[in-house]
Amino acid sequence: MRPSKDFVQVAMPGFNRAGDIFQYLRDGVPRTRIELAELTGFARSTIFSRIQTLADAGLVMNVGDARSSGGRPATRFAFNPSGRVLLGIEVGAERTTVALTDLIGQIIARVAFDHPPTAGPTEVFDRARDKAEDLLESTGDRSKDLIGVGIGLPGPVERSAGRPVRLPTLPGWDGFDVAGYVSRAFPVPVLVDNDINLMALGEQRTFWPDTKNLLFIRVASGVGMGIISSGALQRGADGSAGDLGHVAVGRGSDMLCDCGNYGCLEALAGAPAVARSLTGSAEADVANLIVLGQRGDVRASTALRQAGRDIGSVLAGCVNMLNPSVVVVSGPIVEAGDSVLAGIREVVYKRSLPLATARLTIAKSQAMHDVGVIGAASMVAEHVLSPLAIENMLAAARLDDGAPVAVSA
Numbered sequence: 001m002r003p004s005k006d007f008v009q010v011a012m013p014g015f016n017r018a019g020d021i022f023q024y025l026r027d028g029v030p031r032t033r034i035e036l037a038e039l040t041g042f043a044r045s046t047i048f049s050r051i052q053t054l055a056d057a058g059l060v061m062n063v064g065d066a067r068s069s070g071g072r073p074a075t076r077f078a079f080n081p082s083g084r085v086l087l088g089i090e091v092g093a094e095r096t097t098v099a100l101t102d103l104i105g106q107i108i109a110r111v112a113f114d115h116p117p118t119a120g121p122t123e124v125f126d127r128a129r130d131k132a133e134d135l136l137e138s139t140g141d142r143s144k145d146l147i148g149v150g151i152g153l154p155g156p157v158e159r160s161a162g163r164p165v166r167l168p169t170l171p172g173w174d175g176f177d178v179a180g181y182v183s184r185a186f187p188v189p190v191l192v193d194n195d196i197n198l199m200a201l202g203e204q205r206t207f208w209p210d211t212k213n214l215l216f217i218r219v220a221s222g223v224g225m226g227i228i229s230s231g232a233l234q235r236g237a238d239g240s241a242g243d244l245g246h247v248a249v250g251r252g253s254d255m256l257c258d259c260g261n262y263g264c265l266e267a268l269a270g271a272p273a274v275a276r277s278l279t280g281s282a283e284a285d286v287a288n289l290i291v292l293g294q295r296g297d298v299r300a301s302t303a304l305r306q307a308g309r310d311i312g313s314v315l316a317g318c319v320n321m322l323n324p325s326v327v328v329v330s331g332p333i334v335e336a337g338d339s340v341l342a343g344i345r346e347v348v349y350k351r352s353l354p355l356a357t358a359r360l361t362i363a364k365s366q367a368m369h370d371v372g373v374i375g376a377a378s379m380v381a382e383h384v385l386s387p388l389a390i391e392n393m394l395a396a397a398r399l400d401d402g403a404p405v406a407v408s409a
């Protein structure tokens, strides 16, 4: 029987260092065991045995021999990103995406399914579990290789408990134990976070790995921002950092927002608001707005550019405050041509301080639709590939093999 993850909480003295040695290989550079001994300062005998353990666990692979000036060529080892797999799940108001990824967040297979906005968490996660099991099976029975699940939810999340807090788009989910429920189906670490935080993480880790300060803006029905500062995701005290949608914009003092206030950014620049401003009707046709914008329709482009200026007026303050080097913009209205981005650039470069914009790049999302699941997988990868998590994974594997181990309490 597989031990519960609570059973092996503390790394064992005999195992430690495998997790530490693994960290040196995560950059993907192949190294010989001698080079690793020099790099880490550990005894060669330690390196030899731990590399073997990591290779047996599928985390490290032999990548051929190093050139040698004489004597026996030395075998080189490198991180094996496809040796184990992760699941990234992005829950939306009416659509959920499940992706199977490798350990660096590259998608192996993905599937999405629609559900009514009234669907409860057990219904959505039971269907996600079935889809995930299909993905694991259809890609070569990889269930045994699964080491973590990351989940993004459309709203604030109490991260330590893995529970949503008052999701505006999913009523009835408040306080549901998402991590606990999903780990019953998949007994591996399950981490839950706000979807825009995960999109920021996915975009930065995948496309801007050398950028330590990045803001990710998503403009859909709401407007949200994920903040990466000094290389780390910033969630704020209660997980609601970056909620730009209800920041007041001077121009909209007569625009009533769903939250009850007037002049909120999302009441002016959210995708449904822009679509309504075009037709003048209460019905929002965002799909039509995208088509018109892509065609270069003058009225649509003008409305989109104004939405960009409104977003820019709030974003300029964020740029002054946080000094990012990259701002990434995503969401349906960004797909409607370049007018939104042009409006954002116009205001941010005019209103932010010169020092904050001297080397600022404002770009469209490169990951677009997959960024949420890539980010969910990236979040859980960081957790399960940490030194302690690696030690625990190796210890659990030994327990499964029936090998005697001493577990410290």
Ligand SMILES: [Zn+2]
Pocket: 245, 246, 257, 258, 259, 260, 261, 264
């Ligand atoms: Zn509001």
